[in-house]
Amino acid sequence: MVIASDTQPVARPGFNPRSLDAVNFLLADVRGAVGPYLNVYLVTQQGWSLSALGLVTMISGLAGLALQTPIGAWIDRTRAKRSAIVGALAVLAVAAVVIFIRTDFWSILAATTLSAVVGDVFGPAVSALTLGLIGRRGLARRMGRNAAYDHAGNVMIALLAALVGWRFTQSAVFLLVPAFAVMAAVATLSIPARAIDHDLARGADAAAGTGEAAPASGWSVLLRCRPFVVFCLCAFLFHFANAPMLPLVGQELAFAHPDWATAMMSFCIVAAQAVMLPIAILVGHTADRWGRKPIFLVGFAILPVRAVLYTLSHDSGWLIAVQLLDGVGAGIFGALTPLVIADLMRGTGRYNLAQGAVATMIGIGASLSGLAAGLVVDALGFDAAFLALGLAAGVAVLVFAVAMPETRPAAVP
Template identity: 50%
Template sequence: MDWLNFFLADVRDGLGPYLAIYLLAVHQWQPASIGLVMSLAGIAALVAQTPAGALIDRTPAKRAVVVIAALLVTGSCLLLPLMASFSLVALTQTISALAGSVFAPAIAAISLGITGPKAFTRRMGRNESFNHAGNAFSALLAGGLAYLYGPVVVFYLMAVMTVASIIAVSRIPAAAIDHQVARGLGHGPAGDAAPAGFKLLLHNRTLLLFAVCCALFHLANAAMLPLVSQKLSQVDLRLATPLTSACIVAAQLVMVPMALLVGAKAEHWGRKPFLLVGFLILPLRGALYVVSDNPFWLVGVQLLDGIGAGIFGALFPIIVKDLTEGTGRFNVSLGALTAIFGLGAALSPGIAGLVVQSSGYDAAFLTLAGIAAVAFVLVLVALPETHPRSSDTPTVMPTPAGN
């Protein structure tokens, strides 16, 4: 699992901010067009999230799903240098986004199926720490190789990481995964209960409120790094990819200890204190980006992303597990919430791109910071502690409703 998370880190998010650099530097696309392609891919991903979670709940072939998805993501990105039209680029990135939608529920399900709920928090902290370490490693390679050979090299680096991911997932014994536990049911006789009906999940107000908070978080967060990449491209086009890699590496190196801290302490300190810190960092980061256009300042501010995203990434599946334990709907709930916050992430680049064209980069960063501030206030005043030992957490009990 450690190596799978390490190597899959470069594959699961596709090209990410490198897509913006590639389209801007190689094809001279406008920021609004870049944002639209990224938004279309994001919308495709969010439509697929809930079905992807349902698939992972049902299938015992979770490892095979990871392999197929990794091949589709990489194949779609490898085709990108062969095309320049808006429609074809949008098509390849949509396919990549659709395939990538299975990674989060698949990794979470495999982890829960191996460890069980009691050790899941620590395992997710470890998953996220290796994921961030893998992102930092691949970003360092991408930055160095792109400086020497151009931005197209990131496509081939992804192919290498895909092969390594396939080897890693094949080394996980199939028998080690309890597929009933992996979907949020109990082990043994407790796992024979029917999964809860979907309507019961829709009546879980804490789950729905958490979904809204996540959507606002990603509406504010998703466009920030692509905007920084575009600003860096205007300063020095040749250094844009290496400096973007430096931003990613800086954040990922901070995310590693943050994820480990969540995994080690969230059982003792609770979930909400960590969540508040993660949500507070985002508006601060958006406001600080407007202070200076100096590349070193921008890379330095990106360190704050390591705190916010490191905490959120580790806590997200843990909180969903808290709120769905015993229902048998863990992965479909994870997929549904990922779809909801994916809506925010999909809209973010398009909104930011329009603001950039009308009012400039500073206005876009301040707009995103304002959205992030609303999300923080909502977490502070409305979201209860979700730890199972908290009396504030509404309990969702399974019912013998059909699938």
């Protein structure tokens, strides 16, 4: 397999960039039609306690963690990346139907566990397709474009979910998943299999000058790369702090406005995603010129500020306004993470394994914080939970500033 150089990208036969746009847009619709809506629905309509909800979140998240890194390694090896996405979409569709029909503990646990496992296919698989289709040249802009379409999809599904929840019932929102899963599968299969450079897709391009693919490194390459270990720790802390914030805000709004619970959650999501979209485009256009680290520091620093601001007022307008800051932090994190991993794993052939490892750390952080935040809220209230999460975010800022190097290549196109 001949690997394209940074400055001479290979034309991909039959590949239309709009297909990759559609994949990112529609996958956001599939994943966004459950997420925080399930939390609000179970608490406000089905009488679940926050502790029980946190327990389900933790168990399902931790169950999925066991397969995240192996899934990344499998994506490195397989040439059936499109089929992996389509299969994961089918499982998500079935899980959403189960949630619509049953709301007992064990059914919800089974459905969310399946969703957690297959949901981690999408990030590495789409990033692998992107690298295998686009190459190194223009990768920063393409990753920003991927993130922008993902955020646009999240805005659309939030608005649609608000309409469906208001016009029908909160549970009807979950039926949007099978519909969008079919469309996402069609978009994925519209990418020609022959257009994907599978060696490049796993980051095996160190030998670009010789025209040969680099052999895959062992799994130990992840531990030997100190910047990668630091990045994993920061990703854990970021998501430990960030993951429960939107659900907590949604629960506060739902208790204050029970008849508008789904609509309020949609407003929060739209507010953040509307900011993430231009942020992702900006990051894609500036990451090669400004570097990765200074942009990432801004994203990390926003999180503790946001946590403190949530405690200053419980007015619905204020909470939604503060949620706009999520668009800055999460927008930067989502656009830059696959790019930083590509920088660090170049030539190892372990790009998707590394993405699985980062997803594992993110999943651990999000799963543990869901239970922790629920327990703090039940015992001390929402403000105490926000402040505790803000403290974890502050640690993430410090670690990243001190220990994480710049990963931008010395020469960029």
